[in-house]
Amino acid sequence: MPTLTIDGIEVTVPDKTNLIEAAKMVGAEIPHYCYHPGLSVAGNCRMCLVEIEKAPKLAIGCFTPCQEGMVVHTSTEKVLQARKDVLEFLLINHPLDCPVCDQAGECWLQIYYMKHGQYESRMMEDKIKKHKKATAIGPTVTLDQERCILCARCVRFCDEISKTSELGIFNRGNHAELDVFPGKELNNKYSGNVVDICPVGALTDRDFRFQCRVWYLDTQDSICPGCSRGCNIQVHYNLDRPHHAEGRRVLRLKPRFNPEVNKYWICDEGRYGYKFIDDESRILMPQVMRNGGMEFVSWDEALKASAEKIKASIPEELGVLASPQLTNEELYLIRKLFVEELGATQVEFRVPPKEEGYSDDYLVKADKNPNTKGAEEIGLAVGSAEEILKAAAEKKLSALVIFVHNLVNSGLDDSLVKAALEGVETLIFIGSNFSDTSEKANVILPSATYAEKSGTFANSEGRVQRIHEAVPPLGESLPEWQILNELARALGLDWDYQGTEHIFAELAKDVPAFANLTYEILGDQGQTLGYVPPAEEEALVEHGELEAVRAT
Amino acid sequence: MAVEFPPEVKREFDELVAKYEQTRAALLPVLHLAQREFGYISPEVEEYVAGLMELPPTKVHEVVTFYTLYHKTQPGKHVIRLCKTLSCHLLGAHTIKDHLCRKIGLENGHGTTPDGRFTLELVECLGACEFAPMMQVDERYYGPLTPEKIDEIIDGLTDEPVVENVDEG
Numbered sequence: 001m002p003t004l005t006i007d008g009i010e011v012t013v014p015d016k017t018n019l020i021e022a023a024k025m026v027g028a029e030i031p032h033y034c035y036h037p038g039l040s041v042a043g044n045c046r047m048c049l050v051e052i053e054k055a056p057k058l059a060i061g062c063f064t065p066c067q068e069g070m071v072v073h074t075s076t077e078k079v080l081q082a083r084k085d086v087l088e089f090l091l092i093n094h095p096l097d098c099p100v101c102d103q104a105g106e107c108w109l110q111i112y113y114m115k116h117g118q119y120e121s122r123m124m125e126d127k128i129k130k131h132k133k134a135t136a137i138g139p140t141v142t143l144d145q146e147r148c149i150l151c152a153r154c155v156r157f158c159d160e161i162s163k164t165s166e167l168g169i170f171n172r173g174n175h176a177e178l179d180v181f182p183g184k185e186l187n188n189k190y191s192g193n194v195v196d197i198c199p200v201g202a203l204t205d206r207d208f209r210f211q212c213r214v215w216y217l218d219t220q221d222s223i224c225p226g227c228s229r230g231c232n233i234q235v236h237y238n239l240d241r242p243h244h245a246e247g248r249r250v251l252r253l254k255p256r257f258n259p260e261v262n263k264y265w266i267c268d269e270g271r272y273g274y275k276f277i278d279d280e281s282r283i284l285m286p287q288v289m290r291n292g293g294m295e296f297v298s299w300d301e302a303l304k305a306s307a308e309k310i311k312a313s314i315p316e317e318l319g320v321l322a323s324p325q326l327t328n329e330e331l332y333l334i335r336k337l338f339v340e341e342l343g344a345t346q347v348e349f350r351v352p353p354k355e356e357g358y359s360d361d362y363l364v365k366a367d368k369n370p371n372t373k374g375a376e377e378i379g380l381a382v383g384s385a386e387e388i389l390k391a392a393a394e395k396k397l398s399a400l401v402i403f404v405h406n407l408v409n410s411g412l413d414d415s416l417v418k419a420a421l422e423g424v425e426t427l428i429f430i431g432s433n434f435s436d437t438s439e440k441a442n443v444i445l446p447s448a449t450y451a452e453k454s455g456t457f458a459n460s461e462g463r464v465q466r467i468h469e470a471v472p473p474l475g476e477s478l479p480e481w482q483i484l485n486e487l488a489r490a491l492g493l494d495w496d497y498q499g500t501e502h503i504f505a506e507l508a509k510d511v512p513a514f515a516n517l518t519y520e521i522l523g524d525q526g527q528t529l530g531y532v533p534p535a536e537e538e539a540l541v542e543h544g545e546l547e548a549v550r551a552t
Numbered sequence: 553m554a555v556e557f558p559p560e561v562k563r564e565f566d567e568l569v570a571k572y573e574q575t576r577a578a579l580l581p582v583l584h585l586a587q588r589e590f591g592y593i594s595p596e597v598e599e600y601v602a603g604l605m606e607l608p609p610t611k612v613h614e615v616v617t618f619y620t621l622y623h624k625t626q627p628g629k630h631v632i633r634l635c636k637t638l639s640c641h642l643l644g645a646h647t648i649k650d651h652l653c654r655k656i657g658l659e660n661g662h663g664t665t666p667d668g669r670f671t672l673e674l675v676e677c678l679g680a681c682e683f684a685p686m687m688q689v690d691e692r693y694y695g696p697l698t699p700e701k702i703d704e705i706i707d708g709l710t711d712e713p714v715v716e717n718v719d720e721g
Contacts, residue, residue: 165608170617181609182595 004070019061019072020048028074031083031112033090033199034151035062038264039160045090045151047112049082050074058082083116090149091117093127093174094200101147103201105214109149128174137179138166138186140268141195141203145177148202154178154194161265161362164188178202189364192271193264196254207272208252211245212238220470221256221524223457225325225450226270227357228367230459231255231262232525233270235451235470248278249471250451258525261463267364276449277471281433283446284475294444299476299486306443307490309426313398315343319388319424322349322380323404324369326480327455327467329503331371331378332511333484338401339382341493346391347382349375352411365460370450374458377513377529385412393419399426403480404447408436430483446477453479454500456522458529464517465526555600561589565604575605579615583622592623620673628664628671629711632656633688637677640685643696648685649674651699655706690714 003012006019009026020030021037033045041063048061053071058079073079091109098104130145137143155167155178166186170179180186186194195205217236224231234254238244245251253274255266276282286302287294297305310318320338322331331349338344350372359366375381389407391397393416400420407417421427421440429441432449452473458464473479478486481503488495497503501519508514513529516536521527532540557565564585569578582601583593590597593616595609602609616622623631634640634649653661656670664671680686683695690713694705 159608165610168608168610168614170614172618181598181613184609 002066002068002070004066004068004072006072007074013066017066019050019059019064019066022066023050023061023072023074030061030074031108031116032062033108033149034153036153036156036197036264039153039156039197042152042156045149046086047083047090049079049086051076051079080116083112084119087113087117088119088122092123093130093146094149095127095146097147101144101201102204102209103147103198107201108199130175130177132177132179136206138191140191140206140272141186142206142209143178144202144204145179147200148178149200150176150178151199152178153197153199154203157190157194157197158186158188161193162188162190167194189267189269189358189360190265190362192268193255193266197264205252211248211251212241216241216244217251218470219254220451220468222451222467222470223370223459223465224253224266224270224273225370225457225467226267226273226368227359227365228369228372228460229261229363229365230370230457230463230465230526231266231270231363232258232465233266235274237451237471239471250274250277256524260525261459261465262363265363269358269364274451276433277451278474279433281435282474283432283434283438283444283477286446286476287441287444289442299478302443302445303486303490306428306445306487309399309428309443310342310401310487311491313426316345317396317398318342318344319346319383319392319397319400320344320348321351321385321388321400321402321405321407322347322375323351324349324367324372324375325404325450326371326375327450327453327457327500328371328374328378328464328507328514329455329500330480330484331375331380332503332507333481333488333497334403335378335380337484337488337491337493339380341488341491345382346388346397347380348385348388349380351385351405351407354409354411367460370457370459373460373462373529374456374464377458378507378511386416389416389420392421392424395423395425397424399428400424401428401430402437402441404431406435406437430480432477445483446475447483448473448477448479452477453481455479455481456500456504459526462513462529463526464514464522464529466519466522466524555590555594555596557586557589557604561585569605576607576611579605579607579612580619583612583616587622592626594624620675623671625664626668628669630669630689630709630713631671631673633673633675633678635676635678635680635684635686636674639677639681643684645685648687648697648699648702652687652702652706655702692716 001012006023006026007028011026013022020032020035023030030048032048034042043060043063049058050061051073052059132143132145135143150169158167159165166180169176171177195203216238219234219236222233222235224233234256235250236252237250239249253271255262255264257264285296286299288297288302288305322334339347357366357368358364392400427441428443429438430445430447432447438444450467451470454469456464456466481500485495485497508517516531516533517527568581569575572578586597586601587593598612598616599609602612636645656665658665658672662672662674678688680693685697686693686695692714
């Protein structure tokens, strides 16, 4: 734990901390391109030069470990001049195409040039022409070689994180250029990350390119619903300029740092899995079967119709298929309403997938639901999906409520699904998008997607993490917790949940695994189930009981 | 061209690799071996070498494209390296070059002749300034060059590569 002085402020840092990270701790920003905390150190961009007292020349912050008694200056005249000079070198062959570059607004060449450059160009020679301009090098990424500053972050990412090594820097000197091997492409499960870490406009996202200028985007923290890993993400959306991107509001997802879950990365499956949010298949209004056809109705009418059908069923005739796509708050309300209040005995949330999902030993999990763990803890599994459908097919159910699932495209037997969906008298579908299953419903209640509501998911390791509303629910759709609240009221219950925090507080009291958790404790990085507050933990350690508590 | 070392070359490869602590360290000599064997280093050869050495093909391609002494395309039967550095330049290397290009039938001043007989590379100092202006044909140095001497050398070449190291005259 060396203690050093950076810009006159004394700081003690863990061993092996480099100067860039140490400077962050005292609030000093050392500009850099090639350094990335999630990758090995390359030290090739030379942007992070700092002055160290008693050292003969400037040193790069990324590759200089902190040492006892070091005195570092990050913004002396000498350092500022060095940055300016380095930028001048980096920009020698860089084109002046910012007006048409999709990176503009989040480009570190622009940002640092305005902060540290601002020199008069002395470049009289012609710029070196590179080979690939705006060339797709794989399904997700576009390469623009002349914009590249050869920091090699993407090369190291493909070597160290995705371990696929598709990218390299070929040729040398002025002619060096980033590329894929001749005839090959950049195609791996994590390829989109190279766009995030590219500090300039050399690698851009084919999906996002030219959809919207980044300064029109707003951001909201969330959790990827793509699998049970629960990667932390940021939802980037645009509400002010509906004429962009054909009116789509959510325009891209970006990974959000969480050292316990996904570090700096997300997989492509999750990154590009947001399309359903603004898809044409979204259900925008409640619908009820009348005179042999589905009719658009008001929420009041739809809820009344649902309540009547549910009320008319005795508990044994009521089936509920909840979903591990739902938040803990919603699953808790489903349990409370259908199991505790109505006494339903045919309740399940698991529906086997058509085929085993892709998984690897890094981030991607085979279970493509974000909240299976939460649903298990809340205790929703009273029956099994197959039993429920059998009962429906045998006309033993009078009402079946299905949340989210598309049974027709699942691992369940096709003929059983068909018989069940047609055999049940009343099928209430609550979901965000039309599917083969919603088509068979008598009542359709439109629900919000994860980007349009708040709540929590528990990932496969039991980490409970919050999602936040980024954009308002599309059309007349509502978050499931709100639908459940209204449905309970339509059934004559005295429910009045004002928000998900309200529900979560009740859930934390009721479900042992969630004990002690609050939204405040979850924060933006989440907290694991079975959480013991630090003060209590100390007491338990003293009495040697912590292990016993954890085991429960 | 089947990209695979014949057994005796594969043995040479194994010997080369055995000289180093890490397989990767043998990459440069292995690529020279491959160039000798296949004539030039095509992407297929890079992939073959990468497979043998358990490296990603991109890493081999990085090395091949970095160094000028690896041929990326099929060179002519004779590779001529004409020095363009100071001593040779002062003693008229540019007129020698013009004459040489006319003699071997090369229009744009570098690369391989249409008949595939010659490849001309303009190179930095080969360390034989006493011969200036000079050139290297395959493995042999020639100089000091005059247009007449160029004609004599080119006319005297067979289809076999020139092997001797230094021109004694």
